[in-house]
Amino acid sequence: MCLKKIADENNSFFVTEEGGQVNDADLNGKFYCVTQINRREKHFIKHFIALFHKAFNILKKEKPDAIITTGALAAFPFCLIGKLMRKKVIYIETFARVNGKSLTGRLVYPFADIFLVQWKEMLKCYPKAIYVGGIF
DSSP: OTTHHHHHHSSOEEEEESSTTGGGOOOOSEEEEEOOOOTTSTTHHHHHHHHHHHHHHHHHHHOOSEEEEOOOTTHHHHHHHHHHTTOEEEEEOOTTOSSSOOHHHHHHTTTOSEEEESSGGGGTTOTTOEEOOOOO
């Protein structure tokens, strides 16, 4: 929602996990919901593969110039497929991470075009990151 003003001024769409605040969000544009996945669940591989398929279809349809994400494992397929499609990937490491890397951050860091951290301490974990302070 912090990007809503920018999104309203540009051709954009949102992808989020089902549940949470998506039903309360004031999104005038397009948005897609994907199933929240947990790497410890019994059918994780099956759900993760299905998420890659859904991500590919959404990105093929929408053709974004860039992907901006704050993470969660559901974001990884969008970032990887987007990068393979030669889209810009902008990753914002979660504010909750002060001293250690998130799983999605570890996965996206090697290929992100811009990798932002919200704590100076995180520059030790991600030396090529850009410190921006708290943004939410």
